[in-house]
Amino acid sequence: MKSAILTDLTRCTGCEACVMACREINGLPRTSENHRLNAHTWTAIEHHQGIPIRRHCMQCEQPSCVAACPVGALTKTSEGAVIYDAGRCMGCRYCMIACPFSIPKYEWQARIPRVQKCSFCYDSALKKGHEPACTAACPSGATIYGEREALIKEAQQRIATHPQRYIPTLYGLTEAGGASVLYLSAMPFEKLGFPATIQHKPYPDLTWQELSRIPTMVSAGAAFLFSAWWIINRRIKMANESERSSDQTA
Amino acid sequence: MKIGFSRISFWGCVAAIIWTLGIYATVVRFFYGLGAATHLSDSVPWGLWIGLDILVGVGLAAGGFFITAMVYLFNLKEYQPIVRPAILTSFLGYGLVIITLLFDLGKPYHIWRPIVMWNHHSVMFEVGWCVLLYTLVLFFEFSPMALERLGLKKPLSLMTRSIPFLVMSGVLLSTLHQSSLGSLYLLVPDKMHPLWYSPLLPFLFFSSAVAAGLAMVIFESYLSSRAFGRALEFSLLVRLSRILVPVVLLYGIIRFKDLAGRGVLGAAFSGSQESLLFMAEVLFGLVLPIIVFSIPAWRNQRAGLFLGAVLVLLGFILNRLNVSITALVGSADVEYTPSWMEWAITASMAAAGVAVFRLAVKHLPVFTHQDTQAKQVNPPLLEPGQAGAGVMAGLGGLLFLLLMALLFGLNRKQAAAKSLDGEAKPLSASAVLRLPAAIVFEPDEASPGRVTFHHQTHVDPTRPGCVSCHATTFRIRPIKSGQAGTVKMDSLYAGKQCGICHNGEQAFRADEECENCHSGR
Numbered sequence: 001m002k003s004a005i006l007t008d009l010t011r012c013t014g015c016e017a018c019v020m021a022c023r024e025i026n027g028l029p030r031t032s033e034n035h036r037l038n039a040h041t042w043t044a045i046e047h048h049q050g051i052p053i054r055r056h057c058m059q060c061e062q063p064s065c066v067a068a069c070p071v072g073a074l075t076k077t078s079e080g081a082v083i084y085d086a087g088r089c090m091g092c093r094y095c096m097i098a099c100p101f102s103i104p105k106y107e108w109q110a111r112i113p114r115v116q117k118c119s120f121c122y123d124s125a126l127k128k129g130h131e132p133a134c135t136a137a138c139p140s141g142a143t144i145y146g147e148r149e150a151l152i153k154e155a156q157q158r159i160a161t162h163p164q165r166y167i168p169t170l171y172g173l174t175e176a177g178g179a180s181v182l183y184l185s186a187m188p189f190e191k192l193g194f195p196a197t198i199q200h201k202p203y204p205d206l207t208w209q210e211l212s213r214i215p216t217m218v219s220a221g222a223a224f225l226f227s228a229w230w231i232i233n234r235r236i237k238m239a240n241e242s243e244r245s246s247d248q249t250a
Numbered sequence: 251m252k253i254g255f256s257r258i259s260f261w262g263c264v265a266a267i268i269w270t271l272g273i274y275a276t277v278v279r280f281f282y283g284l285g286a287a288t289h290l291s292d293s294v295p296w297g298l299w300i301g302l303d304i305l306v307g308v309g310l311a312a313g314g315f316f317i318t319a320m321v322y323l324f325n326l327k328e329y330q331p332i333v334r335p336a337i338l339t340s341f342l343g344y345g346l347v348i349i350t351l352l353f354d355l356g357k358p359y360h361i362w363r364p365i366v367m368w369n370h371h372s373v374m375f376e377v378g379w380c381v382l383l384y385t386l387v388l389f390f391e392f393s394p395m396a397l398e399r400l401g402l403k404k405p406l407s408l409m410t411r412s413i414p415f416l417v418m419s420g421v422l423l424s425t426l427h428q429s430s431l432g433s434l435y436l437l438v439p440d441k442m443h444p445l446w447y448s449p450l451l452p453f454l455f456f457s458s459a460v461a462a463g464l465a466m467v468i469f470e471s472y473l474s475s476r477a478f479g480r481a482l483e484f485s486l487l488v489r490l491s492r493i494l495v496p497v498v499l500l501y502g503i504i505r506f507k508d509l510a511g512r513g514v515l516g517a518a519f520s521g522s523q524e525s526l527l528f529m530a531e532v533l534f535g536l537v538l539p540i541i542v543f544s545i546p547a548w549r550n551q552r553a554g555l556f557l558g559a560v561l562v563l564l565g566f567i568l569n570r571l572n573v574s575i576t577a578l579v580g581s582a583d584v585e586y587t588p589s590w591m592e593w594a595i596t597a598s599m600a601a602a603g604v605a606v607f608r609l610a611v612k613h614l615p616v617f618t619h620q621d622t623q624a625k626q627v628n629p630p631l632l633e634p635g636q637a638g639a640g641v642m643a644g645l646g647g648l649l650f651l652l653l654m655a656l657l658f659g660l661n662r663k664q665a666a667a668k669s670l671d672g673e674a675k676p677l678s679a680s681a682v683l684r685l686p687a688a689i690v691f692e693p694d695e696a697s698p699g700r701v702t703f704h705h706q707t708h709v710d711p712t713r714p715g716c717v718s719c720h721a722t723t724f725r726i727r728p729i730k731s732g733q734a735g736t737v738k739m740d741s742l743y744a745g746k747q748c749g750i751c752h753n754g755e756q757a758f759r760a761d762e763e764c765e766n767c768h769s770g771r
Contacts, residue, residue, distance in 0.1 A: 013685070013714060013716070014714050014715075014716075015715075015716030015717060015720065016715055016716060016717040017716065017717055017720065019717065020717040030398065034715065036618040036719070037292075039292075052714075066371075067369075067371045067372060067437070068372055068373070068374060068437060069369055069374070070363075070364045070372045070374035070375035070377075070378055071363045071364055071366055071367040071369065071375070072358075072368065072369040073367075076682075088360075088363065088367055089356070089357065089360070090355055090357050090360035090361060090363045091355045091358075091360065092354075092355060092356075092374060092613065093356065094295065094372075094374045094434070096295040097291070097295055097296060097437075097438060097441075097578070098437045100438070100440055100441070102292075102293070102441075102582070105292045106284075106292060106295060106356070108283065108284055108285030108290065108291065108292075109283055109285040109286070110283055110284045111280075111281065111282065112356070112357060113283060113356045114356075115359075158546050194465075195440055195441075196440070197439075197440045199439065199440065200441060203437055206375045206436045206437055206439065207371075207433055207434075207437050208371060210373070210429075210433045210436065210452055211370070211373060211376060211433075214376065214426065217425075217426070218422055218426070221421070222418065222422060225319075225323055225418045225422070226418060228324065229322075229323045229324075231413055232323070233325070233327045233414075234326060236325060
């Protein structure tokens with residue numbers, strides 16, 4: 001089953017219960033701030049246009065960070081979570097550059113730092129078939145957990161029944177090639193702190209186009225270099241030999 | 251001789267100061283973490299070390315593969331005299347890149363991980379492998395210098411025989427990772443400024459690295475001829491500049507064709523911070539060197555040749571810093587000025603490069619083609635006029651640094667004003683209405699009066715932060731279902747329930763001013 005989260009921003013009261021629940025289940029310090037993502041805040045309530053906006057990892061279907069990581073420390077599980085293995089990470093921070101939503105954060109103050117982000121409660125809940133802490137804590141039902149296809153249907157139905165309440169965009173359906181976190185809103189997303197421009201194709205395609213060319217490039221390059229060297233070398237040898245033989249005849 | 255001595259000790263002092271600062275920065279970096287030593291942040295995860303030490307460092311070391319290919323594969327034997335210094339420069343360059351990487355990586359002791367943990371979808375993985383393998387290739391290409399010095403004939407002849415294959419793999423590996431450093435940024439089309447994001451980044455990175463590598467060979471040959479009183483392979487360097495110019499031109503044409511093709515050429519003249527840095531990059535890296543190199547009287551003079559090479563290098567440095575910092579910082583709407591410790595490490599690496607190069611030249615047969623003929627044609631020491639040119643180039647470099655400092659300093663945008671956007675807005679009616687209805691607590695016999703709790707008076711409706719109460723004292727769900735629960739004055743006085751805040755510090759005391767709550771309404 002591909003799990004997903006649907007957050008209906010028109011129903012969110014900004015109570016921050018999700019933030020607290022996230023801290024509790026992940027053992028994160030309670031003191032840090034609730035309004036901006038950082039290494040100790042994996043979901044945050046941002047405020048844009050006077051509206052509370054819950055932000056966390058989009059759990060992309062084909063994540064940019066997973067393609068970026070040179071050691072495979074980030075993976076997308078079959079349940080839908082994008083998870084991080086600190087034991088593999090070497091700390092290059094390419095995932096932070098790569099993420100179109102700028103979600104991964106770093107423990108800058110730590111001597112041995114880790115990349116930190118929402119893991120869809122993979123180890124504590126999702127793996128066992130439970131729902132993540134944040135959706136379980138939401139008192140208003142603004143953020144709910146379910147099967148991705150079912151949530152897409154639910155969201156589209158809400159848009160159809162209340163066309164005056166929502167803009168006709170289900171964010172996360174095709175954004176970044178599709179994500180496991182979906183949003184409904186009354187306002188365009190770029191006004192709510194979401195990226196101003198976003199591709200609707202999977203991001204890893206952009207670098208795979210180059211990477212997949214490498215075997216051809218290398219073999220063609222090697223063939224060219226070797227033949228150039230071989231031809232030039234042979235001509236020099238032949239020139240030397242003919243010189244020698246002409247010396248001998250003389 | 252005396253002048254020479256005092257010059258050395260002066261630079262010795264400079265190096266000592268730089269390394270002292272560098273050692274301090276190293277201690278801070280490894281004992282207190284990246285946050286303590288650098289100005290890197292979640293918005294700027296890659297800074298000066300990636301931009302200047304790694305992107306620029308790898309590019310400047312590109313001379314090695316190009317010159318070795320010319321000599322060993324295409325048999326252009328006339329370039330033989332500069333092969334060894336070029337290999338040495340590249341080898342040192344990659345060594346320094348790897349050392350700086352140890353500073354920049356969060357877990358430097360995991361640097362070997364890509365060797366065993368593969369992700370062939372990652373450009374970084376590919377770059378890592380190529381840099382590793384190419385450094386090995388450079389080590390083998392460099393080894394004849396040491397073997398010759400040690401008089402080890404057998405391994406030396408083995409190296410000499412395998413050189414064509416080393417060079418071939420060097421060319422392939424370099425082509426791959428020089429372009430792939432550009433491919434790294436292909437992943438972020440939305441975060442990068444359009445003046446620098448381009449689908450052609452791999453090609454642009456490769457061609458500019460070739461130009462920078464060649465310019466570096468000219469630069470380094472000129473300086474070592476000054477420092478070591480060595481004959482300058484002048485005619486060779488002029489010939490190199492004749493290769494350099496078309497490479498720079500080709501790069502420039504593709505760069506502008508690409509900008510025009512994507513319709514963002516207008517952004518280059520918008521007068522924004524980015525456009526100024528873009529123009530500086532084009533001026534130093536393209537316009538000025540082409541002017542200098544196209545005037546024969548300048549090109550055929552050492553000073554002119556050196557100046558042209560320096561300009562190409564400055565333009566290249568600006569380009570890489572723009573790609574790695576300017577282009578990304580703008581969209582993140584943050585400021586980034588490297589910390590002094592970041593600069594100290596960068597400067598220490600550069601000084602170490604120069605020092606090791608000097609040592610190698612002193613003790614190893616690096617400049618083997620120091621034939622007397624050349625010495626007669628080109629006097630080894632500089633004439634007064636050329637020393638002046640060196641000073642001029644130095645001044646130019648200083649000016650350039652100032653300009654850069656100025657432009658990067660301008661990065662201080664009003665980031666604060668923008669990030670607080672949401673707060674400054676007046677509260678919308680709907681946001682207020684979202685707060686739950688008032689909760690009525692009916693009085694018992696001892697109570698002075700009924701209490702009605704209003705959410706509006708307890709939280710800012712635009713930023714309710716409900717969990718300041720609900721996570722600890724009061725549960726959300728029961729209240730939502732209409733049961734008010736019970737509140738006892740004793741627990742208030744004990745600092746529980748309402749008493750957590752109503753203690754005279756955060757709000758008025760619960761054991762005074764009863765009618766504030768017990769209004770009876």
